[in-house]
Amino acid sequence: MENSRIIKNILKEYDKAQQIAYKKKQERKEEVYEAIPRLREIDNELANVSLEITKSLLNKNNDYERKKLINSLKNKNYNLQNEKKHLYENSGIPEDYIENIYNCNKCKDTGYINNEKCDCFKQKIINEYYDLSGIKEVLQEENFDHFNFEYFSEERDNENKISPKENIKYIYKFCKQFTKEFQNKNRSILFYGHSGRGKTFLCNCIAKELLDQSIPVLYTTASNLFQTVENFRFNRDKFEDLCEKIEMFYSINLLIIDDLGTEGINSISQAELFNIINLRLIKKLPTIISTNLSLEDLQNTYSNRILSRIAGEYTILYFFGNDIRAKKKYTKTLF
Ligand SMILES: [Zn+2]
Incomplete structure (x- = not known):
């Protein structure tokens, strides 16, 4: 589209x-x-x-x-x-x-x-999509080429059977494949795990890869999405801008909802989130949701119907290991 x-x-x-x-x-x-x-x-x-x-x-x-x-x-x-x-x-x-x-x-x-x-036309479209994505600047640093596995420990823990490094390598490969097959398969993904394990970084990797293929991507944090919905309901200022944004939540080729947590949850935001998730599934438009909550907390925070749609239709990927942001602080190389 x-x-x-x-x-x-x-x-x-x-x-x-x-x-x-x-x-x-x-x-x-x-x-x-x-x-x-x-x-x-x-x-x-x-x-x-x-x-x-x-x-x-x-x-x-x-x-x-x-x-x-x-x-x-x-x-x-x-x-x-x-x-x-x-x-x-x-x-x-x-x-x-x-x-x-x-x-x-x-x-x-x-x-x-x-x-x-002409190539110049294609490039103009890509540039516009970059502007639209909401993460244009970040993507220069956060992309597949800059992913550094060295931040992930090789030590296996008893709980997960594999090491964080093995795990992230698997997830990385999965995400790359996801971008390659994006046009044919319409998978949606849930990233979950504590913060600082590379979830947002991988969202950005995927976004850049698709934007460079001139596929429109929209990145939003969950709280921003809820805020937009709320403004749309109660604040008639900038009505057209809000309309367009909400329309995009439903129609953009890839929607990334980052940082789904406990913030901004009420019956309206729950209902809208369900509608977005559900309609995008029906229209076969992929969505990536990332959350710091455990699956159990997710279930306690969000309605059952949201959870059952995600559990039934999304590929669920678990990020674990140490907080890599702490490691990053002490090294000069890019993550
Ligand atoms: Zn030209």
Whole structure:
């Protein structure tokens, strides 16, 4: 799904860029004609020749006559082009001076090449999605390339049978796979475990990977989500902004709800959270929820119907081990 408002805005930008380019082109043309008057004549003649070629293709001469005519026109065209080239060479003005006016010379600021989106268009969409995601700055540091397993202990504990490092390696692999298969499989994930075990970091890794594939992602903390819902109900200011945001909770390709805890819970936020989780499942739109609560606390805090939807449909991943933020504090390498 592409966000139509974003696409519309980008197309408007292209329109503006084309108008600017057109003006610039006229100015440069005049500038060049002023310096080399013969060029104006050549351009006029070239325009005539191409008109003649089109005409001759349509006229009723016999084949032989037509070919002869077209050949002579092509010859004329060739000679004019040659003369033009020499004039440019002698003047020292670059040959593409008039044409080299676009932000993107590949698509001439139209955004399209043969009905396909140009790379510059795709990049603009990615940039817009980054802005929209709410975590643009963080993603420069927090991504799969910067993930450091060294912060995780290799010591196995009795309770979990595997070490935190083995566990995080498994989760890391799972998350990478999740981004690769995102378009085909629509899995939702619950990350749970104490804070400082890398949950938010991995949310960000996933977000960046998808944004770079121009897939829209929205990150929100749970308390921010609840606040938005509450503002929407009770505060009519900025109504349209809130509407759009809530609409995105329901329709964005990937929604990340970070830090689901005990804050801001009331019957309204519970109901809205259930609706978001439920509708996204029905629409096959993945959601990632991360929480510091244990599954038991989650069950005690949230309604049963929320829990049963998550337990039934989400992949549940448990983060354990030491608080890596403490380790991070004493080392200079990136986590
Ligand atoms: Zn382009």
